[in-house]
Amino acid sequence: MIKKVSKHIVQNELLLFEQSSPGKWGYQLPPLDVPPVDAAKALGKDNVRSEIEDFPEVSEFEALRHFTRLSTWNYAIDLGLYPLGSCTMKYNPRVNELVARTEGLAWAHPYQPEALAQGCMEVIAALERALEEITGMAAVTLQPAAGAHGEFTGILMIRALLEERGGARKKILVPDSAHGTNPATATMVGYSVENIKSNSRGMVDVEALAKAVNEDVAALMITNPNTVGVFEENIRKICGLLHEKGALVYMDGANMNALVGVARPGDFGVDVMHLNLHKTFSTPHGGGGPGSGAVAVAEVLKPFLPGPRLKRAGNQWQWNYDLPHSIGRVRAFYGNFGVLVRALAYVMAHGGNGLRQATLDALLNANYLRILLEPHYDIAYNAPSMHECVFSDDRQAKKGVRTGDIAKRLIDYGFHPYTVSFPLIVHGALMIEPTETESKQELDLFADAMISIAKEVEENPDLVRKAPHLTRTPRVDEVTAARKPIVRWKRPAAAPQS
Amino acid sequence: MLATIGLKSEEDLISYLPSDVRFSKKLGIEDGKSEYEIVDYFKALAARNANGCASFLGAGVYHHYRPVLVDAVVSRGEFLTSYTPYQAEISQGTLTSIFEFQTMVCQLTGMDVANASMYDGSSAVPEGAMMAVRITHRDRVLIARTVHPEYREVLRTYTQHQGIPLDEIGYAKNGQLDLDDLKKKLSDDVAAVIVQTPNFFGLLEQVKEIAALVQAKGALLVVVVAEAVALGLIEPPRDADIVVGELQSFAISPSYGGPYAGIIATKEKYIRQIPGRLVGETTDAEGKRAFCLTLATREQHIRRDKATSNICTNQALLALMATVFMTVYGKQGLRELAEQNLAKAHYLAGKLDLQFDAPFFNEFVVRVNSPEKINARLLEKKIIGGLPLDRFYPELKNCMLLCATEMTRREDMDTVAAAFKTQ
Numbered sequence: 001m002i003k004k005v006s007k008h009i010v011q012n013e014l015l016l017f018e019q020s021s022p023g024k025w026g027y028q029l030p031p032l033d034v035p036p037v038d039a040a041k042a043l044g045k046d047n048v049r050s051e052i053e054d055f056p057e058v059s060e061f062e063a064l065r066h067f068t069r070l071s072t073w074n075y076a077i078d079l080g081l082y083p084l085g086s087c088t089m090k091y092n093p094r095v096n097e098l099v100a101r102t103e104g105l106a107w108a109h110p111y112q113p114e115a116l117a118q119g120c121m122e123v124i125a126a127l128e129r130a131l132e133e134i135t136g137m138a139a140v141t142l143q144p145a146a147g148a149h150g151e152f153t154g155i156l157m158i159r160a161l162l163e164e165r166g167g168a169r170k171k172i173l174v175p176d177s178a179h180g181t182n183p184a185t186a187t188m189v190g191y192s193v194e195n196i197k198s199n200s201r202g203m204v205d206v207e208a209l210a211k212a213v214n215e216d217v218a219a220l221m222i223t224n225p226n227t228v229g230v231f232e233e234n235i236r237k238i239c240g241l242l243h244e245k246g247a248l249v250y251m252d253g254a255n256m257n258a259l260v261g262v263a264r265p266g267d268f269g270v271d272v273m274h275l276n277l278h279k280t281f282s283t284p285h286g287g288g289g290p291g292s293g294a295v296a297v298a299e300v301l302k303p304f305l306p307g308p309r310l311k312r313a314g315n316q317w318q319w320n321y322d323l324p325h326s327i328g329r330v331r332a333f334y335g336n337f338g339v340l341v342r343a344l345a346y347v348m349a350h351g352g353n354g355l356r357q358a359t360l361d362a363l364l365n366a367n368y369l370r371i372l373l374e375p376h377y378d379i380a381y382n383a384p385s386m387h388e389c390v391f392s393d394d395r396q397a398k399k400g401v402r403t404g405d406i407a408k409r410l411i412d413y414g415f416h417p418y419t420v421s422f423p424l425i426v427h428g429a430l431m432i433e434p435t436e437t438e439s440k441q442e443l444d445l446f447a448d449a450m451i452s453i454a455k456e457v458e459e460n461p462d463l464v465r466k467a468p469h470l471t472r473t474p475r476v477d478e479v480t481a482a483r484k485p486i487v488r489w490k491r492p493a494a495a496p497q498s
Numbered sequence: 499m500l501a502t503i504g505l506k507s508e509e510d511l512i513s514y515l516p517s518d519v520r521f522s523k524k525l526g527i528e529d530g531k532s533e534y535e536i537v538d539y540f541k542a543l544a545a546r547n548a549n550g551c552a553s554f555l556g557a558g559v560y561h562h563y564r565p566v567l568v569d570a571v572v573s574r575g576e577f578l579t580s581y582t583p584y585q586a587e588i589s590q591g592t593l594t595s596i597f598e599f600q601t602m603v604c605q606l607t608g609m610d611v612a613n614a615s616m617y618d619g620s621s622a623v624p625e626g627a628m629m630a631v632r633i634t635h636r637d638r639v640l641i642a643r644t645v646h647p648e649y650r651e652v653l654r655t656y657t658q659h660q661g662i663p664l665d666e667i668g669y670a671k672n673g674q675l676d677l678d679d680l681k682k683k684l685s686d687d688v689a690a691v692i693v694q695t696p697n698f699f700g701l702l703e704q705v706k707e708i709a710a711l712v713q714a715k716g717a718l719l720v721v722v723v724a725e726a727v728a729l730g731l732i733e734p735p736r737d738a739d740i741v742v743g744e745l746q747s748f749a750i751s752p753s754y755g756g757p758y759a760g761i762i763a764t765k766e767k768y769i770r771q772i773p774g775r776l777v778g779e780t781t782d783a784e785g786k787r788a789f790c791l792t793l794a795t796r797e798q799h800i801r802r803d804k805a806t807s808n809i810c811t812n813q814a815l816l817a818l819m820a821t822v823f824m825t826v827y828g829k830q831g832l833r834e835l836a837e838q839n840l841a842k843a844h845y846l847a848g849k850l851d852l853q854f855d856a857p858f859f860n861e862f863v864v865r866v867n868s869p870e871k872i873n874a875r876l877l878e879k880k881i882i883g884g885l886p887l888d889r890f891y892p893e894l895k896n897c898m899l900l901c902a903t904e905m906t907r908r909e910d911m912d913t914v915a916a917a918f919k920t921q
Contacts, residue, residue, distance in 0.1 A: 016598050016825055027565065027831035032838055033908040034845035039731055039837065042844060043857045047702050049733045055605050055829040063825045064567055067595065067818075071576035074583075074591035078575030092579050095533045100753075101569075104544025109555045110755035111885050112548050113877070119543035120754040133526050145617035145756065148798070148810040159659060168659075184798035184808035190659035193803045233516055261525055262512050268519045286572075286815025287592040288582035288614070288775065290757030306655070328655035332558065332620035332648035333755025345536050352525030363511040368499045384514045411588055416581075422799075440499055468587050474783040476586040481780035481792040485769060487611050488601040 001452070002470075004080065004414030004445050010472045013069040016056040017489050026060035054491055073472060074287070075416045081442050085388045085419035085431025086179070086227060088257045088279035093349065096283065096342035105341060110333040114318055121317035124334060125310050127294075127344045131275060134355070135253075136266025137296035141305045143335040147254060150274030150293025151185040151221070156327040157272060157297065157304040158219045158248045159189055164325070165246070169218040172250075175204050177228060177423040182221045182252060191218060198425050202228040202381035202390075204238060213245050219271075223252040225259070227423040227431070228381055229366065229388035239269025248272065253296075256280045257435070258363065258387035261356025265296075272297045281343035292339040306330050361436035362387045365443060369434055372447040376454040380426040387435070393428030396454070399461045403428040406453055408475065409467035413449035552910040553882040556861045556901025557698070558619065558646050558724045559755070560747045562835075563905055565826045568749040568819050577818060582775070582811065586790040587782075592814060593789035596777040599821045606726070606824075607741040608734035609763035614775035615817040616760030616809070619724050619744025620649045623692060624656030625762055625773045625807055626742040630690030630718040631662060632771050632806070638688045642667045642675045644697035646724055647890035653692075667691075673699045673854030673863065675708065684715050694722035695735065698890075699854055699899065700843075700861025702732060709737035723761075726820075727903075728859045730827075730836030740764045749823035750816050759816035770796060773807035835904055842902040842911070849915035853897050861901040863887065867921055869898040875917055881910055 039048045058066070075082070082089035100106065108120050128140040144150040159168050172186035175196045183193040196212060199205040204222065213220075220242050225231045232238065239249045251265050251273035257280045259265070265273050277283050277292040285291075297305065303325035311320040319334075350358060363386055370379065370389035377391040393403040407417030407430075419431035434443060456464050468474065505511065512520065531539070553561060572578060576591060583589030583596075596614045603612035616622040627639045639657065641650055643666050650666070657664055665683055670676040675693055684691070691712045695703040705721060712719045721735035723743035735741055746758040764772055770793065778792030798805040827835055839860040853863040866872055869886035876883040884898035891897075902911060 013594075015594070015601075017601065020828075023830070025828050025830050026567070026826040027828070027835075029831070029834055029838060029904060032841055034841050034911075036837065037841045037844045039840060042840060043702060043732060043859075046706075047733050047857060048731060049729075052605050052730070052829050052832065055602065055832070056825045057828045057830070058825060060567060060826060063822065064570065066825070067571040067577075067822060068574070070591040070594050071571075071574045072591065073589075073594070074576040074580045075585070075588035076576045077579040082581065084581055087581055089579075089581060095536055097573065097578075099537060099540040101751075102540050102544045104547040104549050105540065106751040106753050107561070108547050108754040109553060109559055109561070109752045109882070111555050111557055111559070112553065112882055113873075116548035116551070116882070117754065119546035122543055122546070123540075130527055136521070145621065146809075146811050148808045149617060149621070152808060156655070156659075179810075180797075180799035180802045180805070181808050181810050183803035184801070184805040187803045187805075188656070188660065188808055190661070231515060231519075233514075236516070236518060262521055263515060263519050264521045267521060284578045284815070285581045286813075287577055287580045287589075287596075287818070288814035289617075289811040290813050290816060291811055292757075328658075329648060329651040330621070330655055331618060331652060331756070332646065335755065336757035337754040338751070338757050341540065345540070347527060348531045348536050348539065349533070351530035352527035354530040355525060355527065360508040360511060364499055364503075364508055367503050367505075367511060371503050407585070408587070411585065416588065417585055471587045473587045473590050473786070473788050476782050476788045476790045477780045478586070478790050478792065481778040481790050482795070485776070485792055486779040487597070487613075487769070487776055487792070488604045489597070 002413050010072055011069045013066060015489055016058060016066060017054055020057040022057060024057040024059050026058060026063050080415060081434060081438055081446050082416040083418045083432045083434050085390065085433040086254055088433060088435055090282055090435040091437035092282055092284040093346065096345045099345050100338045100341040118317055120337060121310060123341055123344055125317060127340050130347045131294055131296060134260055135273060135296040136264030138299040139302045139305060140294055140296045142294050142340055143306050143331050144293035144295055145331055145336050146291040147274055147276045147293045148181040148185060149330060150295045151181055152188055153295050153306060153330050154250050154272040154274060155185055155189040157301045158250065160304040160327050161301055162218055170216040172218055173212055173220040175222060177226050177425045178221060178223055179252060179254065201383045202226065202230050203232050206234050206237060209238060210241055213241050213247060215245060217245060217247045219248040219250050221250045221252060223254060225255045225386040228390045228426065229385045230381060230383045231386055235268050254279060255387060258359060260359045262359055266298065272301055277339055277343040282346040283339045283342040290336050290339055292336045358436045365434040365436060365438055369432060369443055369447060373450055376451050377430065380429065388431060388433035390426055391430040392426050393430060396457045397428055399457050401457045401461050401464050403430050405465045405467065406430065409453050409464045410449060411468040412470045415446055415449060548882060551880045551882050552907065554884050554900045554914065555882060557885045557899055558744065559752045560725060560901065561752065561903055561905050562727060562747050564749045564751060565823065567826050568822045571822045572815055572818055577815065583791060586788065590789060593777050595818055595821055596814065597779065597789050599817045600777060602821065602824045603761050603763050606729045606734060607763045608736035609741050610766040611769050611772065612761060612763035613772050614777055615812040616762055616774060617813060618756060618758040618760045620652040622742035622760035622762050623649045623722060624653045626720040626740045627653060627657065627690050627692060629740060629771050629773065630720060633768055634689040634718060636687050636689035637661055638663050639690045640665050640667055640683055640688055641692040642694065644669050644675055644699060645692060645694040645722055646698050649722065672856040673701045674856045675703055677707065680711060684711060686715065688715060688717040690718050690720050692720040692722060694724060696725055696728050696859040699863045700858040701854060701856040705735045706737050725859065727836050727839055730832035731840060745820040748820035750819050757813060757816055759813040759820055771806060774809045775812045838904040842904065842906050846900065846902050846911040846915065850918055860903055861899060863897050863899055865896055866898055866918065867896060872917055872921055876914060879913055881913060
């Protein structure tokens with residue numbers, strides 16, 4: 001039975017361009033308080049455009065209605081459990097939104113004099129300090145704009161350090177369970193990629209790793225807990241193997257939500273790592289950004305951090321640009337500051353104890369779901385789960401139903417699907433991460449839905465295979481979209497401009 | 499819940515962590531604060547920043563009015579708290595708005611296709627350069643010194659280990675790109691030439707002439723737009739092969755440098771080389787129009803080390819802000835907004851001693867004995883002056899960059915003009 005949702009009215013809506021009427025507008029500008037300027041004279045006739053062809057022309061209220069209607073077609077964490085494994089969809093506290101809009105912060109210009117930007121600089125300094133403490137690392141940069149951007153920053157620093165030690169080396173080792181960004185990043189920094197196999201428990205195969213590590217290896221990029229939600233129990237040994245050969249360890253911190261307050265990468269041998277502030281630190285995903293990919297480093301990598309760096313001079317903060325070993329900037333200005341404000345507010349609301357408690361709650365929720373679902377779905381690896389649990393669709397595949405089908409059926413039950421078909425090492429993966437912010441009631445509803453779908457697979461597999469049935473939009477033809485890409489609206493040739 | 503799992507306490511959840519890995523101390527972070535205390539803390543920090551000052555800073559980040567509708571839309575939880583729209587059936591809101599965003603970026607820039615947005619303008623520049631390298635199978639990149647200095651730094655960081663030699667093109671006496679220097683450096687191995695318009699000095703570049711030179715040599719022209727409001731009025735860079743840029747001007751608050759929304763747009767024929775997320779039109783099982791993420795085979799989660807870029811996200815919420823902004827202003831409003839910017843900047847410029855004589859939009863370079871002294875004096879009147887340029891251009895030691903937008907008041911401009919007169 002579907003308990004969480006029932007049918008209701010949803011509005012249809014044309015594209016903005018299709019509902020435009022010539023001469024409509026939704027803006028007001030004050031009267032110009034200086035003499036108008038003839039654009040053609042000031043800029044040259046050829047430099048002035050005639051009009052922005054087909055640009056929207058709607059009223060303010062039409063604009064509001066348009067976007068409000070569109071919003072009702074979205075699922076969101078505010079509507080219910082969003083169990084995307086590895087994505088950490090947790091509650092986005094609204095106080096974070098409020099403080100990020102504080103006038104003096106939101107309207108601060110990146111080039112305003114340092115003496116008049118002390119509040120912003122203090123936010124950056126305070127968050128750097130908190131993240132150093134949480135990761136156990138020596139220093140943090142907040143410049144990277146996203147996780148992948150952070151990876152890029154970290155691997156650039158590794159390269160810079162190795163070059164200083166005599167040679168950049170040739171390759172980066174990446175476990176086969178890793179996110180696709182890891183190998184893509186290595187390539188952008190001029191390294192080749194060698195895959196490392198996982199063992200039967202979903203962990204890095206230490207023997208295979210030991211054979212692969214040699215003087216050509218610059219670093220290992222490891223996710224811990226890894227993408228099957230399992231802590232790499234040999235992490236100290238793994239770090240030792242790399243360090244023995246003069247190589248470094250990069251940790252993808254996408255799953256840091258499982259470690260905050262209970263283990264620190266800096267303590268177990270990691271040299272450099274990134275944090276996704278939009279995951280662990282609760283800043284909203286916003287439909288795909290903005291994020292922030294803070295990077296934490298061990299002492300040995302500090303000189304290579306991107307600049308500028310904060311520096312204390314008396315009782316004032318200053319930006320220090322004199323960094324001879326820095327890899328350079330990875331982004332203009334100082335990073336996604338607005339995201340940093342939100343992350344700092346999250347850290348403050350929790351405090352040290354609260355952050356640790358959030359981790360334990362995230363582990364509790366994931367393990368609770370695992371226990372409820374294990375009788376109905378095959379767990380991928382028989383190893384202890386941390387913040388997420390990964391199943392395979394082996395049992396359901398026998399009935400011709402795959403993980404993607406189960407995911408779509410879950411939508412009918414009022415839930416966003418889990419992460420589908422990732423990690424690649426699990427055949428037909430269902431990767432489920434509930435996060436700490438879900439109640440037992442919501443978890444029970446979700447488990448009920450999953451169990452009910454497992455029964456449907458047995459009794460009526462077609463029902464699942466053709467899902468979703470209740471959404472405003474049924475299954476979408478993604479194949480045709482890729483074959484004949486249409487990525488913008490164009491005025492239909494037959495309809496003359498009115 | 500613990501009983502269901504078969505555990506006695508939450509601590510048992512981490513009992514299997516090796517003891518030499520477990521963190522047994524307490525994090526050195528103060529105890530949790532209440533909502534009120536948090537709001538208070540950030541208010542106090544904000545009070546230590548510039549407050550109530552008029553500002554003449556631009557240089558890639560602009561003070562434009564944010565229509566109230568923008569926050570009304572992006573504060574909706576359905577937009578704010580959703581993930582990347584992989585599940586098309588329950589993400590049509592985000593997908594449709596991104597499709598509209600991509601369309602408006604094309605209309606603005608004169609390009610055929612645009613992606614769902616980039617991190618920001620600065621990181622879009624190397625993505626544009628890398629794209630040109632892939633298309634031309636050449637490796638050298640030339641970038642004008644009149645491109646935002648921090649964008650150029652980011653390009654250097656990105657390209658340093660990818661076998662992409664970089665060279666800069668100087669500027670002429672009038673502040674525009676030096677065409678002779680371009681001709682000299684434009685060899686057969688150049689993949690891309692990158693220019694910005696309006697350039698860092700606020701001046702329009704001669705995009706048509708530059709495009710002809712560049713394309714005659716088989717290279718691609720990448721045009722950077724850092725002040726998107728200009729596109730309401732100026733001829734878009736239709737002759738470019740790739741347009742990258744920054745949409746901060748479209749209702750994204752300056753926020754001390756980010757988050758912003760970058761753009762990348764190009765010609766139809768290069769669509770499969772564009773990095774990042776793309777939304778495409780298709781149909782659903784009932785034959786109705788629907789949208790989905792498309793051409794994912796370019797991306798890292800499929801192609802891994804062979805991907806067009808390691809970029810994984812776009813800046814969806816910021817792109818939505820820009821989309822609402824463009825919708826509210828619309829065809830007529832964006833032009834009027836740009837005209838107001840032009841008029842304000844020219845009013846102020848008319849009273850000052852300009853360094854360059856090429857046409858400018860809403861920023862310009864002024865000669866002054868001591869930028870520091872004049873800024874200090876303006877600050878006494880609660881005005882943040884312009885950006886001293888010697889930091890980026892040592893040869894422009896006595897110059898500063900000033901910006902005026904629709905939000906700049908005439909009386910403040912008169913105050914600035916008076917201060918320059920009595921320097």
